Amino acid sequence: MIENETIKHQLNHRSIRQFKPASLSTEQLTTLYEVARQTSTSMFMQQMTILHVTDEKKRAAVREICHQPYVGANGDLLIFIADLHRNQIIRQQAGNDDGRLHTTDIFLQAVEDTVLATQNVLNAVESMGLGGVVLGSIKNDSQKLIEVLDLPQITFPILGLQIGIPDQEPQLKPRLPLSLMAFENDYPKTMPMNLMPDYDRVVNTYYDLRNANQRVDTFTNQINSDKLNQQVTKRDEIVAALHQQGLALDLNV
Amino acid sequence: MIENETIKHQLNHRSIRQFKPASLSTEQLTTLYEVARQTSTSMFMQQMTILHVTDEKKRAAVREICHQPYVGANGDLLIFIADLHRNQIIRQQAGNDDGRLHTTDIFLQAVEDTVLATQNVLNAVESMGLGGVVLGSIKNDSQKLIEVLDLPQITFPILGLQIGIPDQEPQLKPRLPLSLMAFENDYPKTMPMNLMPDYDRVVNTYYDLRNANQRVDTFTNQINSDKLNQQVTKRDEIVAALHQQGLALDLNV
Numbered sequence: 270m271i272e273n274e275t276i277k278h279q280l281n282h283r284s285i286r287q288f289k290p291a292s293l294s295t296e297q298l299t300t301l302y303e304v305a306r307q308t309s310t311s312m313f314m315q316q317m318t319i320l321h322v323t324d325e326k327k328r329a330a331v332r333e334i335c336h337q338p339y340v341g342a343n344g345d346l347l348i349f350i351a352d353l354h355r356n357q358i359i360r361q362q363a364g365n366d367d368g369r370l371h372t373t374d375i376f377l378q379a380v381e382d383t384v385l386a387t388q389n390v391l392n393a394v395e396s397m398g399l400g401g402v403v404l405g406s407i408k409n410d411s412q413k414l415i416e417v418l419d420l421p422q423i424t425f426p427i428l429g430l431q432i433g434i435p436d437q438e439p440q441l442k443p444r445l446p447l448s449l450m451a452f453e454n455d456y457p458k459t460m461p462m463n464l465m466p467d468y469d470r471v472v473n474t475y476y477d478l479r480n481a482n483q484r485v486d487t488f489t490n491q492i493n494s495d496k497l498n499q500q501v502t503k504r505d506e507i508v509a510a511l512h513q514q515g516l517a518l519d520l521n522v
Numbered sequence: 523m524i525e526n527e528t529i530k531h532q533l534n535h536r537s538i539r540q541f542k543p544a545s546l547s548t549e550q551l552t553t554l555y556e557v558a559r560q561t562s563t564s565m566f567m568q569q570m571t572i573l574h575v576t577d578e579k580k581r582a583a584v585r586e587i588c589h590q591p592y593v594g595a596n597g598d599l600l601i602f603i604a605d606l607h608r609n610q611i612i613r614q615q616a617g618n619d620d621g622r623l624h625t626t627d628i629f630l631q632a633v634e635d636t637v638l639a640t641q642n643v644l645n646a647v648e649s650m651g652l653g654g655v656v657l658g659s660i661k662n663d664s665q666k667l668i669e670v671l672d673l674p675q676i677t678f679p680i681l682g683l684q685i686g687i688p689d690q691e692p693q694l695k696p697r698l699p700l701s702l703m704a705f706e707n708d709y710p711k712t713m714p715m716n717l718m719p720d721y722d723r724v725v726n727t728y729y730d731l732r733n734a735n736q737r738v739d740t741f742t743n744q745i746n747s748d749k750l751n752q753q754v755t756k757r758d759e760i761v762a763a764l765h766q767q768g769l770a771l772d773l774n775v
Contacts (some may be wrong), residue, residue, distance in 0.1 A: 270555040270556065271549060273527065273649050273650070273699050274526065274527040274528060275645060275649035276553060276649055278528065279557045279562055279642060279645070279646055280556060281560075282560045282561070282562070284562060296523065297524055299523065299700075300523050300524040300529060302703075302704045303523065303533060303700070304532045305703075305704070306697045306698070306703065306704075307533055307534075307535045307640070307694075308535070309535070309537060309590070309644070309656040310747050311656075311658045312658070313695070313744065314749065315697060315698050315703070317703065317706070318703050318705070319703065319705070320705055320707070320709060321703045321704070321705070321706045321707070322707060322708075323706060323707060327707060340774055350615045352703075355650070355698075355703075355713060356745045356750065357743055358526075358713055358715060359718070359741075359745045359746065360679075360745060360746055360750065362715065363742065363746045365751075366752070368750040368751045368752045369751065370750060371748075372758055373757070373758075373760055373761050374661070374757040374758055374760055375750070375775075376664075377633075377760070378658060380630075380633065380637070381637050381656075381658060381680070384633070384637035384638055385637055386641075387638065388561070388562075388638040388640075388641035388642050388645075389532060389645065391562070392528060392641075392642065393528060393529055393532055396526050396528035396529055397524055397526070400703060403562040403564075403634075403638070405564045405631060405634060406714040408627070408630075412658075415528065418683060418709060418740070419677065419708065419709060420709050427634070428634060429721070440751065441560075442566070442648050444560060444563075444568060445559070445608075447552075447555050449608065450559065450568070450570065450571050450572065450608075451555045451558070451559075451571070451572045451574070452571070452572070452573055452574070453573075453574045454575060454576055454577045454580060454676070455672065456571070456573060456584060456603075456672060456673050460611055461605075462611060462612075462615065465612070467656060488566075488568075488612075489612055489616065491567075492612040492613060493568070493612065493613055493618050495568060496565050496622075497567070497609065497613065497628070497640070498620050498621045498622065499621045499622060501681075502623070502627075504627040505625055505626075505627055505772060507627055508626050508772055519758060519761055
């Protein structure tokens with residue numbers, strides 16, 4: 270294994286969900302913004318915006334959407350937004366129509382810009398000795414979040430990051446073996462699922478070693494749980510929310 | 523600005539599109555896979571797969587789709603795939619139906635897993651003194667790429683990475699000012715577009731200093747160009763390709 274400061278942090282990545290009661294310094298925040306700014310961007314369109322949420326009312330509203338007590342609590346909350354609005358203004362000022370801004374293609378490129386920036390910022394966070402957790406849960410109720418943040422058309426909040434000084438030292442969460450997720454040339458016709466029982470035992474041990482009040486579970490059980498079971502959920506309203514924002518309007522094919 | 527080894531590389535990120543004729547070592551590749559493996563993953567569903575394309579025929583086919591001579595040439599080509607197939611097998615082996623695997627919600631979570639891993643790997647690449655470029659161009663013809671890589675249902679190639687030993691030293695590409703892309707609490711009702719002329723001049727100078735045969739352009743001009751102008755493109759077939767892969771089937775609302 271190649272070793273250096275960056276990779277050391279990457280191989281030791283764990284999501285931090287408990288932070289000391291302190292906010293990031295302006296210098297830290299500015300550094301994170303600069304890192305986000307230098308992230309790769311699709312076709313140099315720069316379709317990403319960061320919102321730093323410090324207002325207590327807004328933080329509480331985001332927390333409620335996420336159903337996670339640590340969201341908008343200690344530390345800092347950043348919302349990463351796929352943003353086609355800025356480029357729309359540039360086109361309008363030149364007297365042009367919206368062109369391809371309402372296509373799924375361009376929306377997905379904005380999503381990619383946004384998620385690349387999220388991970389880049391998280392790596393910077395961890396390199397500073399801080400910790401964080403990616404919040405997909407902001408999409409539990411996209412329409413509500415768009416109202417709370419008062420976002421304009423053709424913008425969409427994709428991921429949050431809750432970051433700060435770690436106040437916990439969680440175990441490294443065991444991941445699927447590489448032989449189930451990295452391949453040369455050919456995607457396997459037969460996935461080596463015979464590796465799953467061993468992996469399930471490792472996951473089970475991981476949960477067993479966590480706090481006594483945590484569930485003890487396997488990966489297989491989780492994939493066969495409500496995470497993926499058919500159910501009615503507000504998260505499926507995301508398509509309606511996208512359309513209401515004027516995004517991915519060619520989805521109806 | 524906070525300084526450390528990781529951030530130094532992040533603030534100096536530039537896409538590398540010309541590589542020395544060498545492939546990564548097994549140790550380098552394995553390290554990158556391990557980094558990908560430890561990346562944050564939505565709801566611990568681990569819906570991402572990496573394909574390392576070394577077969578010359580396949581590399582040529584991907585290059586043709588990307589219309590970029592450096593793709594699948596010197597260095598190594600990785601394809602990052604949103605992968606719901608593995609979890610489908612796990613559900614099938616337990617006698618369960620596909621549950622939510624065909625929803626846009628779960629597809630977007632897989633996209634996020636995949637893009638987070640792509641950036642994480644790119645950061646590891648750059649920390650090793652190597653370089654790379656993110657390839658959104660693999661989606662120029664998604665259906666064709668799925669055929670070339672012979673991917674199963676409910677998988678979808680999202681981004682590529684071409685990586686290797688840099689054989690060029692491009693200038694840092696100037697990005698939008700932070701005051702146009704990072705905000706506290708409120709997304710601006712009036713975007714400070716008065717900053718654009720200065721930024722356009724900086725971008726213009728950047729292109730001017732590049733090789734003489736490169737275009738000299740502004741950001742504003744690019745946003746008002748074919749990048750975003752309405753046009754017929756195979757990239758809009760992505761929705762049909764998603765549906766053909768059994769993904770995001772609830773898009774028709």
